[in-house]
Amino acid sequence: MPIKYVPFIPEPVEGQAVLGNFNRILKYKGADDVSMTLQRGMPLYEVEKQETVGENVNGNMVIRGECVSACAYLKEQGIQVDLVYIDPPFASGADYAKRVYIRRNPKVAEAIAKAEEELDIDELKAFEEKMYGDVWNKEKYLNWMYENLMAIKSVMSETASIYVHLDWHIFHYVKILMDEIFGEDCFQNEIIWHYGGRMMHGVGTFNRKHDTIAYYRLSEEGVFHLPKEEVDFDQYAKNRHEKIHIDENGRRYLLAPDANMERTTRQYEDEIVEKGRAIDDVWEIRYIRGNAHERVDYATQKPEELLERIVESSSNEGMIVADFFGGSGVTAAVANKLGRKFIHCDIGINSIQTTRDRLVADRAEFDVLEIKDGVQLYRNPVQTIDKIKSLIPGLKNEDSLDSFWEGAISDSKLGSVPVYIPNLMDSSSKLLDKVTMNRIIHQAIPDLDNSIKKVIVYYVDITDENEIKQFIKEDDSTDVEIELRDLKTVLDDVVIGDYAEYHIEENQDNLFGGYSVIIDKFISDRVMSKIDEFNHKAFLNSTEKKPYKPIEISEEGLELIEFLSVDCTSADGEWHSDSEVKIDKNGYVILNGNKTKEFWDGSISSDKHPLRLKIRNICGDETIWKLENA
Template sequence: MPIKYIPFIPEPVEGQAVLGNFNRILRYKGADELSMTLQRGMPLYEMEKQETVGENTDGNMVIRGECVSACAYLKEQGVQVDLVYIDPPFASGADYAKKVYIRRNPKVAEAIAQAERELDVDELKAFEEKMYGDVWDKEKYLSWMYENLMAIKGVMSETASIYVHLDYHIGHYVKILMDEIFGEDNFRNEIIWKRATAHSDAEFYGNNFDCIYFYTKSQTDYIFNTVYQPYDDAYVARFSRTDPDGRRWDSGNLTAKGLSGGGYDYEYKGYRSLWRMPLETMERLDREGRIHITKTGGIRSKVYLDELPGMPAQSMWLDINPVNSQAVERSDYATQKPEALIERIINASSDRGMLVADFFGGSGVTAAVANKLGRRFIHCDIGLNSIQTARDRLVTDGAEFDVLEIKDGVQLYRNPVQTMDKIKSLIPGLKNEDDLDSFWEGAISDSKLGMIPVYVPNLMDSSSKLLDVVLMNRILHQAIPDLDSSVKKVIVYYIDITDEDEIRRFIAADDSTTVEIELRDLKTVLDDVAIGDEVSFHCTEVHDDLFGGWQVVIDSFVSDRVLQKITEFNNKARMNASPKKPFKPIEISEEGLELIEYLSLDCTAADGAWHSDSEIKIDKLGYVIRNGEKTKEFWDGAIRSEKKPLRLKIRNICGDETMWEI
């Protein structure tokens, strides 16, 4: 339950129309409900610190939670953001999956390393796990985006800018929302980023670009620094002459003829003219080899290509390539954007020391680039995989930050997509019912009451997570009236609720239906979805020629959740096997150490926020990343620390993390 609600716009600007143009231009079902949500405010939840990396004097944050709740927390703390870049879901209908790689068994890693080098890349044993779904209907998406953009605007400083990265699926609709929220006069550019080469298999015209909408909060007071793009080939071709050392140059005019303000009249090397600079400067350029005598007689300057900054960036960005499969920065995150793209945006619309935020942070590229460019950062995302990917990336870069988690119920579900796949088996008696609208997840048959429709919040749609008066109003006046007249009862599950007593009073005060409404907490159903991982380890003090300190040796590791995924993968692979593609099951050793992706030791505190005093990450090829430093070593099944460890944390290859006291 939220602690309280934070107003979206505490003091509305006189004349600002909340949902005015939006309702007039984009009329659709659900807009009235959104208006009620905005009037209610942003839900503020308890924030729990999960980990502190470094001293973090700049207050950098990696937040697991939804955008609106994160903005409520920032607003309550008085935090103002100077630049926002967001790459939200595109309403494209796509599902995104994380590639899960089985690590090498450290007990036999060296022995099999040579054999694995001889295998094709396809032989690396891996399976996919759904991370999240970009599956929306247009109405829900626009309401969701409007709410998020309103929340973001509430935490932007007066000089702040926002860049919203979308594509052809929904971008033109969101542009209208942004015109209303930020003002048409504050629209600066629609940037076109060519993200792919031509599509030779396109049915019509290939869609190979994204749109980035750039707005400032103020009309006159904002940050914008000129950034540069490489010159095009036609311009570069002008620099056709070269010095002996290979430097390319073009000829430049040194005379002041035709320029206002006059010039310097003198003779140099037999040539008299009105020059742009005094004689002393001409002599210096000559000594530096920066002038040349033309064939027709005259003195010209040498303009070197490598000394020019480039073309001031235009709104068509053709020079930044997407992250390819071989890129050093690649993190195997489905929607990862290139660092060069974010670097251009941050350099243009912020100065050093300013605060940059990404509320749909994904792979953490915005936070990573902001840190490298001397900015403070906030990375926010609802997905645990995003938080882990960004956290590990920032540790490797030497960044300092806090990892925070919004306690709104979302943290119960590491993977909402897979939980939704299993939801029907978790609710006793729930079955599909073809006659019901898609609003209802299914129905339960009762000998006395007959069919009981069941509503279950979609864990992939954050807008349905909270049961409030707005959602209950929709159930009472839209969903229930569409049911068959024989329905006597419905069951409404919720993940979070504004105030159960308030909701019950709202139901009791409504006389539009005689259908009984039973409220149930979904958390009680999902508590036992995932069985915790188990580990066997021993800790010893070590003193030898190479190391002095403590060592935790992992003897065995069991992850029921990962093993279930492997079993599902093997079953599908067996069914799809053929003589040309024989069945090759994923097999796990008795020790199970191949299921471990990351280990960390806390030598500072036995409880509370985590302090990673020593950590190891095993990449998909089996190489160890030790305390953020990449190596070409294989993991030996142990983790070491200088001080005595108090706690051990292990992350399995699907992303689940478990802690044990030592």
């Protein structure tokens, strides 16, 4: 359950156009049939500090949790942000997944280059690397965005700016929402990001090669620095079809028209170059090239140049820059490099890990926080739902059911029993209250076939179970039995931690530290189950021309390790990474954020005696061991 609800009032700006085809107003029995605005507020959950990197005197944050809950925490802490950039899902129907690479085995004399061997992306879509998919129809997406934008507005300063990055799928609908929420007068630009060079072949259409960014500033007093581009004088003259002249001192210039439109005024090269060219609202910025130093192998990663332009235009040094759909961490990374404070938030653990490692490499200081909302068992809500559906005995998809229901269970006596699972992407649906139950009774159940005798309703949190049961009992509009079930009980004891065998050696003349933890064996049932699935699919799809080639893991299993960290400061509580090793996909070591050309040798060293060991497998699961003799 949330600790409490932090109020925010979802009211449109007076006089603005509104979208009328989605539900802001909810009705339920017992409210005298009066429309009730959902004013419960943003759910505030317990927030646990997982790690502090550096001194972090600026209060930078990397938060694992959804946008609305993160905003509740910031509002409760009295934190206001000066600039927001968000790159939320585009409602495009696309699925995005992390590529998983098998590392080299340091225990084998001739290490096999497994780094080139990649797990099939289609298989990963059903596993924990799936970051998000098309989990909304248009109405649900707009409700979800409305709630998120209202929450974000509640933590913006009076002079703050917001940039919302979308594409053709949903931008124009969200633009109307933003006019309603922030005010049409606050709209500044519709920015076109044209990513030249990225091939997007269409059939029967022009190639789609741009995204759209809506820029709003809440006050004219808000920060805005018009960016300038460097001018190539020769190209400038060519574009203007003007001849370059040279004066008696050898200075180059163009002839510009005077007040009488006669070309007598000299415009010298140094003046034109120094003045630069003001940026317009069409930005020609290339996508990240495959070998770019900033690439972090994150599916939706945006180029730093794009964020540099936004951060420099709409903030000053020392201001707080926030990204509530942080993805690869580009906003936080750029803000840090430009001397701004940053808040990175994302629901996916892959985002948090990628951003954390990226910021460590940049020598940033920050806290890693986790919102304890009860659904953080898996990497993100989509994956949690996929796992939940696999854990409910007998649950099957049923095409005849409305999308409100996740599926149905077949009962020998009752027949088909529809099952409701809350949308974990939508914080308002996590709490089962009278409003939600009223919707189930008066909208969802009446749409079912008359043969349905029972439904099962799962919940993450509930206002009061006895109160909801009494509400159901007093409603005489349906004869369908409604059974309530706590979703968290389905998840109990599901995740089994990875297993590791190790020993500690004290080094007398070790360049990297006085102690080494040597990993002798590593077993990850979760990763191996995905490799088994991959191998099975490869076997079924094999042909003479493309023979079956399984991925094989050594008995030691060290190829399944991506990251190690030791805590020499504390044996409990918040993590302190006193030394860390990341193994990139080619097997090279990144030692404490510094790239090397050394292959991993199966150990991690530290100056002080290590008290705890953390290992992250190649799929992102992290397990902590309290070291013996710690």
